[in-house]
Amino acid sequence: MAIKFKDIRRFLARNIRLSICFLDGQYHNYLLVSDISASEYDELYVYGIGMTDVEFSKDIYSEPEEPNGEVSISMSNLTIQPALEIVLSDKPRNIERNICDNLTFKDLKPYLQVIGEFNIVNKLDWSDESYKCRENIPEKYDNMYVYGIGMERISDHKKRMVLVLSDNPRQN
Structure with missing residues (x-):
């Protein structure tokens, strides 16, 4: 069972910028998760999750122009x-997933970018450990439940x- 956008949406930090990308190269940038309409991407499958730098309007109250065909970028406005980048696809990746409804780290790990800075935080005591590569994150986290996904x-x-x-699944 693959991960759909609706499966991870509730875990996304509310105060981070998001870039929703597609395999054909199109993308939509959002200042907040709440800027994404309720079910807009819910039935699409997660292809990957990473971090990137993307363009945003300096005037947060104006809608950015949607790219259609040729794009002319003026850096003056x-x-x-930085943004959390979520790549979506209409077809699932062939990655085995835990059967239960709750998302574990083992379910999420194959979707994470390979190289980057990762900070794993334990909700119980707010202790944390940092890793520079996805493969360096130890298996001790595999059976823990995802409580939040963000970026700093x-x-x-x-x-x-x-x-x-x-250690316990998120209830809301």
């Missing part, structure tokens, strides 16, 4: 900002994905 800026040029895990 745009800013490049370490410096102007570095960012890291934050994954909050819990």
Whole structure:
């Protein structure tokens, strides 16, 4: 059973920018998860989750122009900002998943970008450990439940994905 966007939406931090991307190269950028209409991408499958830098309007109250065909970017009214990137597809990837409805880290791990900064946070005591590569994240987290997915800026040029895990599944 593959992961659909509706399966991870509730875990996404509410205060991060998102870039929803598709395999054909099209994308839509959002300032907040709440900017995505309720069921817009729910039935699409997650192909990957990573971090990227994308363009946003400097005027947060104006709608950015949708790219259609050729795109002319004027940096005078745009800013490049870090965002959580979620790649979606209409077809699922062939990745085995836990049978229960709750998302475990083992379910999510194959969808994460391969290289990048990861901060794994234990919700129980808020302890954390950082890793530079997905493959370096130990199996001790595999059976923990995903509680939150976010991103934080370490410096102007570095960012890291934050994954909050819990021994108990999230209820809401």
